[in-house]
Amino acid sequence: MGRTITIDPITRLEGHGKIDVFLNDQGNVDHAYFQVPELRGFEKFVEGRPAEDMPQITSRICGVCPTAHHMAATKALDDLYKVEPPEAAKKIREMIYSAFMVEDHALHFYFLGGPDFVVGPTAEKAKRNILGVLGVVGAEIGLKVIGLRKQLRDLISLAGGKVIHPVFGLPGGISKALSKEDQAKFVAGANAAVEFGQFSLELFDKVVLKNPKYVEWIISPAYTHQTYYMGLVDAQNKVNFYDGSLRVVDPAGKEFSKFKAQDYLQHVAEHVEPWSYVKFCFLKSVGWKGFAEGADSGIYAVAPLARLNASQGMATPKAQGAYEQFFKTLGGKPVHHTLANHWARLIELLYAAERMQELASDPQIIDPNVRMLPTATPKEGIGVVEAPRGTLFHHYETDERGVVTRANLIVATQNNAARIAMSVDKAAKGVIHNGHVDDGILNMVEMAFRAYDPCHGCASHALPGQMPLIVRVYDQHHEMVKEIRRN
Amino acid sequence: MKTLVLGLGNELLGDDGVGTLAARALKEQLNRHADVDVVESPLCGLALLDLLLGYDRALILDAIMTGMHPPGTIIELGPEDLDPVCAPSPHYAGLPEIFSIAEQLALKFPQDIRILAVEVEDPYTLGAGLSSCVTRALETLVRRVQTRLTCLAPSPSTGEGQSEVAKG
Numbered sequence: 339m340g341r342t343i344t345i346d347p348i349t350r351l352e353g354h355g356k357i358d359v360f361l362n363d364q365g366n367v368d369h370a371y372f373q374v375p376e377l378r379g380f381e382k383f384v385e386g387r388p389a390e391d392m393p394q395i396t397s398r399i400c401g402v403c404p405t406a407h408h409m410a411a412t413k414a415l416d417d418l419y420k421v422e423p424p425e426a427a428k429k430i431r432e433m434i435y436s437a438f439m440v441e442d443h444a445l446h447f448y449f450l451g452g453p454d455f456v457v458g459p460t461a462e463k464a465k466r467n468i469l470g471v472l473g474v475v476g477a478e479i480g481l482k483v484i485g486l487r488k489q490l491r492d493l494i495s496l497a498g499g500k501v502i503h504p505v506f507g508l509p510g511g512i513s514k515a516l517s518k519e520d521q522a523k524f525v526a527g528a529n530a531a532v533e534f535g536q537f538s539l540e541l542f543d544k545v546v547l548k549n550p551k552y553v554e555w556i557i558s559p560a561y562t563h564q565t566y567y568m569g570l571v572d573a574q575n576k577v578n579f580y581d582g583s584l585r586v587v588d589p590a591g592k593e594f595s596k597f598k599a600q601d602y603l604q605h606v607a608e609h610v611e612p613w614s615y616v617k618f619c620f621l622k623s624v625g626w627k628g629f630a631e632g633a634d635s636g637i638y639a640v641a642p643l644a645r646l647n648a649s650q651g652m653a654t655p656k657a658q659g660a661y662e663q664f665f666k667t668l669g670g671k672p673v674h675h676t677l678a679n680h681w682a683r684l685i686e687l688l689y690a691a692e693r694m695q696e697l698a699s700d701p702q703i704i705d706p707n708v709r710m711l712p713t714a715t716p717k718e719g720i721g722v723v724e725a726p727r728g729t730l731f732h733h734y735e736t737d738e739r740g741v742v743t744r745a746n747l748i749v750a751t752q753n754n755a756a757r758i759a760m761s762v763d764k765a766a767k768g769v770i771h772n773g774h775v776d777d778g779i780l781n782m783v784e785m786a787f788r789a790y791d792p793c794h795g796c797a798s799h800a801l802p803g804q805m806p807l808i809v810r811v812y813d814q815h816h817e818m819v820k821e822i823r824r825n
Numbered sequence: 826m827k828t829l830v831l832g833l834g835n836e837l838l839g840d841d842g843v844g845t846l847a848a849r850a851l852k853e854q855l856n857r858h859a860d861v862d863v864v865e866s867p868l869c870g871l872a873l874l875d876l877l878l879g880y881d882r883a884l885i886l887d888a889i890m891t892g893m894h895p896p897g898t899i900i901e902l903g904p905e906d907l908d909p910v911c912a913p914s915p916h917y918a919g920l921p922e923i924f925s926i927a928e929q930l931a932l933k934f935p936q937d938i939r940i941l942a943v944e945v946e947d948p949y950t951l952g953a954g955l956s957s958c959v960t961r962a963l964e965t966l967v968r969r970v971q972t973r974l975t976c977l978a979p980s981p982s983t984g985e986g987q988s989e990v991a992k993g
Contacts, residue, residue, distance in 0.1 A: 379950045379951040379952055379953060380951050382951075383837070383951040383952035395837070398837050398867055399837075449926070472930070477929060477930050477931070480926070480930045481930055484874060484930070487875075488875055491872075491875065
């Protein structure tokens, strides 16, 4: 429309995601923008610190997935020192990481994402939470989830030092080998996780997929975007959370590129909008074409749905069966429905559990040799993992003593930021007409939130007296006409 | 009666760490009490569930940003003061959700939960440390917890502790 919109980007957001909606002369949505509060001071904070501290420092950025940051940082250190960890170390790392993925995915599905389906997106607000879920599936299952999570978190603690700040990642390996006793505990935990994964998929099938109304909701155009998809895959192009190459497929599902983490800057670029301090990632070779879908726009997505789309299957048998059913049900690859992330998450949960089982039972995993000492002079290191919510990059530059001179993180949410913005825009356009703003916008946007589960890197917690979303609506003169927050 | 003093917060993120730091300051003194555990945690969301299980009483120390009080104000809350919130993401789930879950699942959760929250100024800047008003509030908070525990559990405490109470 040619209108310039200037928004003061310095506004304090109080730890909330902020959505600004701009209306045109007719009172319809011109554009809606989604902003997150910035994590301030990161670059300054890490400069001058030993790179070996980064696994501990970065694991404290997020109070929900510290293990993901710890692992990405550890791998960046491997690259920084050009050192290859012994096989046992890699396997232990991946096993712990798999336990973390199961635990996090379980948490998300049952307590947060699941309610949209198990209870139903049109159910009254008061029921669309874990309590509503428990109302449907029974308290026993709630206890099962909590019990499994505790079991897995205790295992991670066992091997990782402390679950809160896992201290076990070192350049070239890990700090502690796995004893036979601990191995047996991991096997038991993995078996419980596999059973739980299968149970969860059965539950999803029973409660969600057998309900045509829910399926209709999943495939509704309101949450459908045809973008590129990116995820880590192994040598057979199967999903892997810990290591491999990044594979990108186009909106038609064809392989577009495949590259190593070290080359990410040749493939991924960041676009800055004047109204936001979030940098929007896009595929460099396709280019930034605005908040648009399709093969001509460089916007891509990460996270469970993207990972299934970007791969050619799951590396373990039960998960592979679930993967096949997923695409069969939803009409083939790739699937563009954002809400399908919840289903994809459960398939990943099962894979992570099976993978944990494989690794825990591997005789090599109790090998005492878990560290290769670095000898190279450090300069630059890049590490990548698949965090629960998507691809996570850690990139460090250091001096010859290994002291950080520069650090850059691309977190999952940044990879998804452009697509999230499109979802918000679409949601706003769906509920705002002729100047009439419905409080239902909060629900529409929150549903997208739950599917992407954006991490804002803000305060690791706060007493949530207020809800973390504020929607502000501006008229054609950029005067605020309405502010909606959940109270 | 087992009491938990739980300090929440990420000390790397400016004022956000006030709860954690308060717990840390209290650990030394409270270690002498057999029935009191002091825990610091930067975890958020539903991970907090694990921490609270099994205690009869909990005193939670935390940062809060309501915008309704001058930074440095200490606000006391109970679970009844927290809105039953429908959090859209694990990143926002917190104490209200946990209380609801515990109730629904009949988990062994503390019967008596009090939250002492410090209204903060800047919980977003990495490495900034506490703002000056929050630093002062930290000292007050620590004394307040000591007083509270002396009232709760008349276990033998040192002379030091009691004179601090008198000052506080």
